[in-house]
Amino acid sequence: MPTQEAKVAPTPAGFSPEYVKDGSNALNALLADVFALYIKTKNFHWHMEGPHFRDYHLLLDEQSDQIFAMSDDVAERVRKIGGTTIRSIGHIAKLQTIADDDKQHVNSKEMLSELLDDNRSLLEVMREAHTIADDAKDVATASLLENWLDETERRTWFLFETLK
Template sequence: MKKNDAATAGGERRMRPPLATPTDLKAETTRDIAAAMNGILADVYALYLKTKNFHWHMSGPHFRDYHLLLDEQAVELFAMTDPIAERIRKLGQATLKSIGHIARTQRVLDNDAAYVEPGDMLAELGDDNRQLVSRLREAHNVCDEGGDIASASLIETWIDESEQRAWFLFEAGRRGDSTGH
């Protein structure tokens, strides 16, 4: 039997799609989870690039602190990408394939402005991370409904990390008074 062939109960052979990794989850479930996770993957790549953009273009009296903070956060975001994509593949589904695919799928808005004030950078990234938390919770619900405990468990960690990024950005952007912004 060839690698791509699968025997059926009657002994006949049928071709299995090359990416169809075996799983005990229903096909519809894996498609729904993969769609949710590909949306997360696109958002994480978009947020990673925006974070690096702001890291590269940071200026002002808090340059060093903000520059290092954004670099740390970008590393954390990039570290999420491979586990997300590999989880999608473990479900037998296809991942994002190109920058264009990311652009068509992402919900994080790009910022191509020539100059952004440092405080505005922090606030925008904080908002983006809070939106990512919301989308991660939505993806978690899809996983829960489909019985995908493994994906849900990964998402829980990413929710915590995203909440921490949002918190750090909020605190770093405070003006020094007890009321915040």
């Protein structure tokens, strides 16, 4: 009696190779920007000064924790769909669209304004990744992105309100 070979899906979750490539690219771009925004938010948290120091310092600490918390989930999602993820700071630097801020001094309003713009940019990266996931019927990735979008919109709102 001949043995039957088991059918093996091309990826762990059965996604097409095209989606693995496109989805991984979108999520890795997001991951690079998450790391860039995390470092910038921490940088500004560490260097905050002025009359609203305590409030802004605590706000940015909370926001950086939330941003960092996304990183492992993004990377693991890339692996779950069958891709590989970023491997180094150099790889992050190649993919990030959020610019670093190495200035010696940035005043508090400039910090908050820059973070507002960066969170808005992150929203766009997430929305693009969501479209790619939706097109591939990758409900799990789309669902994660929806939660991260909501968190990012909340960060954006808080930053927006501090600048009034």
